[in-house]
Amino acid sequence: xxGQERDDAGARGRFRVPPAAPGPxxxxxxxxxxxxxxxxxxxxxSGRSPGKSEAPGRSGTAGxxxxxxxxxxxxxxxxGRADDAGPAGARPETPGRDGPAVADRPGDPWDRKVAGxxxxxxxxxxxxxxxxxxxxxxELTKAVLHPPLRVLYRDWFRTEVTxxxxxxxxxxxxxxxxxxxxxxxxxxxxxxxxxxxxxxxxFLRLLxxxxxxxxxxxxxxxxxxxxxxxxxxxxxxxxxxxxxxxxFPEGFKGVGKLYSDRYKLQRFGRGGFVSAALRTGxxxxxxxxxxxxxxxxxxxxxxxLARLLKLPYFPxxxxxxxxxxxxxxxxxxxxxxxxxPPIPTAHLTDSADDPLVVFNLADQVRExxxxxxxxxxxxxxxxxGP
Amino acid sequence: xTPGGTPGAPGVVVVTGVGRYLGAHxxxxxxxxxxxxxxxxxxxxxxxxxxxxxxxxxxxxRVDFESLGGLLADLDVDAVVHLALIxxxxxxxxxxxxxxxxxxxxxxxxxxxxxxxxxxRKLVVRSSTAAYGASFRDPAVFTEExxxxxxxxxxxxxxxxxxxxxxxxFRRRRPDVTATVLRFAPFIGSTADTTLTRxxxxxxxxxxxxxxxxxxxxxxxxxxxxxxxxxxxxxxxTYNVAGPGVLSLTQAIRRAGxxxxxxxxxxxxxxxxxxxxxxxxxxxxxxxxxxxxxxVVDTTRLEQxxxxxxxxxxxxxxxxxxxxxxGVVVTRDQLAAAERLVLDxxxxxxxxxxxxx
Numbered sequence: 001x002x003g004q005e006r007d008d009a010g011a012r013g014r015f016r017v018p019p020a021a022p023g024p025x026x027x028x029x030x031x032x033x034x035x036x037x038x039x040x041x042x043x044x045x046s047g048r049s050p051g052k053s054e055a056p057g058r059s060g061t062a063g064x065x066x067x068x069x070x071x072x073x074x075x076x077x078x079x080g081r082a083d084d085a086g087p088a089g090a091r092p093e094t095p096g097r098d099g100p101a102v103a104d105r106p107g108d109p110w111d112r113k114v115a116g117x118x119x120x121x122x123x124x125x126x127x128x129x130x131x132x133x134x135x136x137x138x139e140l141t142k143a144v145l146h147p148p149l150r151v152l153y154r155d156w157f158r159t160e161v162t163x164x165x166x167x168x169x170x171x172x173x174x175x176x177x178x179x180x181x182x183x184x185x186x187x188x189x190x191x192x193x194x195x196x197x198x199x200x201x202x203f204l205r206l207l208x209x210x211x212x213x214x215x216x217x218x219x220x221x222x223x224x225x226x227x228x229x230x231x232x233x234x235x236x237x238x239x240x241x242x243x244x245x246x247x248f249p250e251g252f253k254g255v256g257k258l259y260s261d262r263y264k265l266q267r268f269g270r271g272g273f274v275s276a277a278l279r280t281g282x283x284x285x286x287x288x289x290x291x292x293x294x295x296x297x298x299x300x301x302x303x304x305l306a307r308l309l310k311l312p313y314f315p316x317x318x319x320x321x322x323x324x325x326x327x328x329x330x331x332x333x334x335x336x337x338x339x340x341p342p343i344p345t346a347h348l349t350d351s352a353d354d355p356l357v358v359f360n361l362a363d364q365v366r367e368x369x370x371x372x373x374x375x376x377x378x379x380x381x382x383x384x385g386p
Numbered sequence: 387x388t389p390g391g392t393p394g395a396p397g398v399v400v401v402t403g404v405g406r407y408l409g410a411h412x413x414x415x416x417x418x419x420x421x422x423x424x425x426x427x428x429x430x431x432x433x434x435x436x437x438x439x440x441x442x443x444x445x446x447x448r449v450d451f452e453s454l455g456g457l458l459a460d461l462d463v464d465a466v467v468h469l470a471l472i473x474x475x476x477x478x479x480x481x482x483x484x485x486x487x488x489x490x491x492x493x494x495x496x497x498x499x500x501x502x503x504x505x506x507r508k509l510v511v512r513s514s515t516a517a518y519g520a521s522f523r524d525p526a527v528f529t530e531e532x533x534x535x536x537x538x539x540x541x542x543x544x545x546x547x548x549x550x551x552x553x554x555x556f557r558r559r560r561p562d563v564t565a566t567v568l569r570f571a572p573f574i575g576s577t578a579d580t581t582l583t584r585x586x587x588x589x590x591x592x593x594x595x596x597x598x599x600x601x602x603x604x605x606x607x608x609x610x611x612x613x614x615x616x617x618x619x620x621x622x623x624t625y626n627v628a629g630p631g632v633l634s635l636t637q638a639i640r641r642a643g644x645x646x647x648x649x650x651x652x653x654x655x656x657x658x659x660x661x662x663x664x665x666x667x668x669x670x671x672x673x674x675x676x677x678x679x680x681x682v683v684d685t686t687r688l689e690q691x692x693x694x695x696x697x698x699x700x701x702x703x704x705x706x707x708x709x710x711x712x713g714v715v716v717t718r719d720q721l722a723a724a725e726r727l728v729l730d731x732x733x734x735x736x737x738x739x740x741x742x743x
Contacts, residue, residue, distance in 0.1 A: 064623045114732055124720045127640030133632050133682050135600045136527045210523045214598025216651070219522075224598075233525040233532070 108112035135223030135233070135327065138203065145225050149192040152185075156332050157291055158386065159189065161197045163339035166285055172239040174277045175246045177287040178265055178369050179254030182206075182296035182315045185330065186289050189226070191246060193337060203371045204246040205238050207273075209230075211312070233274040245282075247273045251361070255312035257300065262293035263377060265370050271362040278352035278361070286365050288372035291335030294383045296320065333383050336376045340368050394695035395421035395618040396464030402496060403470030404446065405429040407579065408512070410416035410437035410630060411606075412469060412613050417443030421618055428454070428470075430488075451492045454499035458506070465617055466500055468493065471549075473514070473542050474581050474670055482541055489545035497556045500563070509565045509617045512552050515602075515626065516543040516672060517569055520679040524598075529684045530569075530624050540672030551625075564622045568612060571628030571683065572676075574702050575606035576709035581673065586708050591639050595648035599635050599680025602628040603703055608696035612688070621691050626683035629699035635677060642707050651678060661711055 120143055123129055131137045138303055153159040167173060175194075191204040206222070207230035213219040228234045230247065238245050248254060253266035277284050300313045306314035318329030343364065351357040399416055403409035404427030417425040427441060431448040449457060458466070461721070471489050475482040495512075500506055518524070519534030520543070538544055550567060558563050572582045582603075585591065604627055612627050639646045689695050696702075 066627060110736075111733065115729055118725045118729050120719045125640060125716070126673070126721050127633075127637040129637065131600065131632055131634050131637065133600070135598075135632070135634060135680075138636075214522045218596075218597060220598045223600075228526045231523065231525050233529070234527070237525075237527055 017030070046193050075160040083122040107364070131224075134226070134228045134238070135203070135220075136203070136205070136226040137224040138226075141225045142204065145221070146192050146195065149188055150196065152330075153189045153193050153335065156330070157189065157295075158332075159291070159335040159337060161193050161337045161339075163341075164194070164197045164199075166339040166341050167194065167198055167202070167244065168283065168285075168342070169202075170242070172246065172280060172282040173244045173285050174235075174273060174282050174366050175204060175244060175285045175287050175339070176273060176369070177246065177248055178263075178373060179248035179250040179287055179292075180257070180262070181292035181296045181330075182255060182317065183330075184248070184255050185295060186292035187246065188225075189247060189292075189335070190287065190289060190337060194244075194246075202244045204244045205243045207235055207248075208253060230272075232272055232276050236260060237251055237281055239276060239280040239282045249273050252312040256303065256315070258264065259293065259297035259299060262297075263290070263373050265366055265373070268366050269363045271358040274358045274361045275352045275364070277345050278348050278358070281346040281349045283344050283346075284361070284365055285342045286340040286372070287336070288338050288340070288369050288376055290337075290376040291333045291378060291383070294333035295330035297331070331384070334380055334385050336380055338372050338376055340372055345366075354367075395419075396537050397423045398426065398461060398463050399424070399465045399467060399617060400426045400428055400458065400461065400463050401444075401467045401469060402428045402492075403468075404441060404444065405436060406470070407437070408573070408606075408609070409469040410440045411610055412443045412467060414440040414442075415610055415614055416467075416617060417441075419618065420615070426463075428600045430470075444676070450501075451495040454496060455502055458499045458503040460506050463503050464505055465510070466503075466506065467510045467613065467617060467672040468496055469512045469613075470496075471512055471514075471545075474672070475541065480609075485541060486545060489542075490548045493552055497552050499558055501556060506560070506563055508521045508615065508617065508620075509553075509563050511549065511565070512551055512613075513567050513569045513624075513696070514542070514546050515569050515571050515628065515681050515683050516540070516676075517546045518548055518681065518683070519543060519547075520675040520681070522679070524679065527682050527684050528626070530626060530687055538672070538675060540670050541673055542670070542672045543675070553741050564620050566616045566621050567624040568616065569624065569626050569683065570609055571626075571681070572601045572619050572698075573606050573609055574603040576705050578606040583706060583710070585673070586638065586644065586706065587640050587712075589644060589715050591644045592649050593635055593639070593646045594674070597635075597678050598652075599677055600632045600682050601635055601638060601676070601680060602632060602682055602699045603706075604628050605697050605702035607703060608694075608702070611694060612692065612696070613692065615692055618694075623687075624690070625688045625691065626685050627683050627688055627696065627701045628683050629696050630685055631698040631700055632682055633699050633703055635680070638703055640716075641703065642710070643716050644717070645715050666681045 028233050120139075123139070129137060129139050147372070167175065175190075177186070177190060187206050187208075191206055194204050195201055203226050206225075206227040207228045210229055212222050212227070213229055222228075227236070230251075235245055235247070249268040249271070250266040251269060257264070257266060274284070276282075296315065296317045296319075297316055298313075300316040302314040302316060308310065317327065319329070319331075343361070345361070348357060394656065399422055401409055401413040401416065404413045409427070413425055413427045416422050425444045427444045427446045429446060447457070454639060470492060471481075472485040475485045480487075497509075500509055511697070516538060517534065518528045518532055519536050519538045521535040523535050525532060534547065543654050553565060553567055556563075572584075573580050576582055608629070609627065612625075615621070633641070636646055684694070698704075
C-alpha cells in the first residue's frame with residue numbers, strides 16, 4: 001500500500017483518522033483509531049486506562065497526594081472492620097449480591113479490581129448469577145469470553161467497524177453475514193466487535209450449526225455466550241423476545257470453501273432466516289465481513305479424512321496440519337466489518353410462507369452483502385496491510 | 387348420583403397410583419375439596435401400604451388394572467386422574483420390565499376401561515417433559531407443539547411417548563371426554579423424594595464433562611395445584627408444567643453447596659449401568675440424557691389457560707436447598723469469608739510493600 005492510496009482512502013473518510021496524522025511508521029492499531037484516540041467503548045473497556053495509570057497505583061504515595069490517602073490506607077488494617085462507616089463512604093462489609101464482600105478503598109484502582117475479581121469469583125462459585133432459557137450467561141460472557149476476543153479483533157486483526165448505526169438500538173434485529181475462515185471465528189469477532197462498538201452494547205445471539213452443539217465444552221461455551229442451534233423455533237423465539245440475532249446462512253459451505261473462492265458468497269440455504277424475520281416482522285441487517293478469509297487460507301480439503309472424522313471438511317492451510325498446534329494461530333489479516341442499512345420486513349409478515357417472497361428477499365440480502373464485500377475489498381488492497 | 391355442586395367439578399374422582407408419593411398427596415388434596423363428593427384411590431394389590439395417614443378421606447381399592455373395566459363403570463366415575471407412573475426402574479419391584487408393564491400396559495388398560503365408562507367426563511394424565519426426547523438438533527425451548535426429533539434412549543422417555551400416543555387414541559374415540567395431559571418438569575421441593583432430589587443431596591455430584599445442561603424444576607406443591615385445578619376446572623389439551631426460568635446444572639450444584647465432579651459421558655453411562663446392576667442408585671439413561679442435553683419448556687400456555695404461574699425454577703430449588711442443607715460442602719458464608727480473607731491478605735501485602743518502598 002502506497003502513501004498515495006492511503007491518503008485517498010483517508011480523504012474519503014473511510015479510515016476514521018485525519019489524513020495527515022498517520023506516518024508510515026505509526027503503530028497500525030493506533031492508526032485505526034482503536035487505542036486511546038477513540039473514546040472508551042464502555043465500562044469494560046476501561047480495563048485499559050488503569051493500565052496507563054498503574055505507575056502511581058503501584059508506587060504507592062509517589063503519584064498521588066499523600067495527605068488524605070496515607071491515613072486512609074492505614075485504617076482498614078489496624079481498625080479491621082471499624083472503618084465501614086468512615087467518611088470516605090466505603091460500602092458496608094456485608095456481602096451484597098453484587099458488591100464485593102469487603103468494602104473497597106476509594107481511589108485505589110488496583111484494590112477495586114482485586115475486590116471486583118474476588119466478588120466475581122464468589123458469585124460464580126456460589127451460583128449467584130442468572131442464565132436465560134437459552135443458557136446465555138451475560139456476566140460470564142462479558143468478564144471471561146469477551147476479553148480474549150477483544151484482543152484478537154482489536155490488536156491482532158486491527159478490525160475497523162462501520163455502519164453500527166444501522167443496527168437497531170433496541171428491539172429485534174436479524175444480522176446476516178458472510179461466513180468464512182475455515183474456523184468460524186468471524187461469528188465470535190462480529191459478536192464482540194458489535195457489543196463493543198454499539199452504543200447500547202448489545203449482545204449478538206448467534207445461531208450455530210448443530211455440530212457445534214454436539215461437541216462437549218464447545219457447546220457449552222456457545223450456549224453461555226448466547227448462541228443456540230440454528231433452527232426456526234429458536235430464531236423466532238429470540239426475535240420475539242426483542243434480541244439481536246446473528247446468522248450466517250452460508251453455513252459450512254461458507255466456512256469450508258477454498259482460498260481461491262474467497263469472498264464469493266455461497267448459496268443461502270433454504271432462506272430459513274428470511275422466514276424467521278418475516279414471521280416476526282424483524283428488520284434484516286446485512287453485514288459484510290472482510291478479513292476472515294485470510295486467517296486460515298484453506299488450500300485443500302481432504303475429503304476422506306473429513307468423512308472419517310465426521311466433519312464437514314478437513315482443511316489444509318499453509319500452516320495446518322504441518323505446524324501442529326502452531327497452525328491454529330490465525331494469520332493477522334486486516335479486518336473490515338460493515339453493517340448495511342436494514343431491510344424492513346414488517347409489511348411482509350403475511351408472506352412468510354411464500355417461497356417467492358422468501359427467495360427474493362434472501363437474494364436481496366445476498367446481493368447487498370456481496371456488493372459491500374467488493375466495496376470493502378477495494379478499500380483493503382493488501383489483506384495483511386495495516 | 388349427581389355431579390358435584392360446582393359446575394365443572396366432578397362428583398366421583400378416581401386417582402391411580404395412590405401408593406406413591408404424588409398419587410397419595412393428590413388424592414388427599416382432592417378429598418379435602420368439598421366440591422368433590424368421592425375420591426377413590428386405586429392401587430395395584432401388591433403395593434406397600436405407605437401414606438395411609440394421608441389417605442383418610444380416600445376410599446382405597448386394591449385392584450389390578452386388568453379388572454378395572456367393570457369397576458370404573460360400576461362406580462359411576464366422573465373423572466380419572468392417572469398418576470401411576472414409575473419414573474425409574476426399581477430392582478426391588480421388578481426393574482425395567484415391571485416399570486414398562488406398569489407405565490405402558492397399565493395406561494393402556496386404564497384407558498380401555500375409561501373408554502367404556504359412560505359417565506366419564508374428564509381424564510387427567512401425568513406425563514413428563516421427557517416426551518420431547520433428547521437430540522442435539524433440538525430447539526432450546528420446547529413448546530407443546532414440538533415433536534421429538536429422536537426417540538429417547540431412556541426407558542421412561544420411551545414409555546412417555548407410548549402413553550401420550552394412547553391418550554391421543556383415546557381422545558379420538560371419546561371426544562366427549564375432556565382429556566388433559568400434563569407434561570411435568572422434574573419435581574423438587576422440601577419434602578419430595580425423587581431421583582433428582584437424591585442426586586442433589588449427595589455431597590459430591592457427578593456431571594457430564596463439557597456439558598452444562600439447562601434444567602427446569604417444578605415445585606411439588608405447584609404440581610399439586612395444577613393437578614387439582616385440572617380436576618375441578620376444564621382444561622382440555624396438553625400443557626407443559628414447569629417453573630419459569632432456568633438453572634444450569636453446575637449453577638444448581640453450586641447453589642446447593644455441593645461439589646460437581648465432571649465425568650466423561652461413556653463413563654457416566656457405564657457408572658449408571660453399574661449402579662443399577664449393583665442395586666444402588668436409580669440413575670438411568672434418562673438422567674444421563676437429561677444431563678447432556680438439558681430440557682427447557684415454554685409454560686405460556688399453562689399460564690394463560692390456568693391463570694396460574696408455578697414458582698420459578700430458582701425459587702423451587704431454593705426451597706429444596708433449605709430443606710436439604712445437611713450435606714452442604716461449601717456454604718455461601720464460607721465463600722464470603724474466604725473472599726474477605728484473600729482480599730485482606732492482598733491488601734496487607736500491598737500495604738507492606740508500599741511501606742517498604
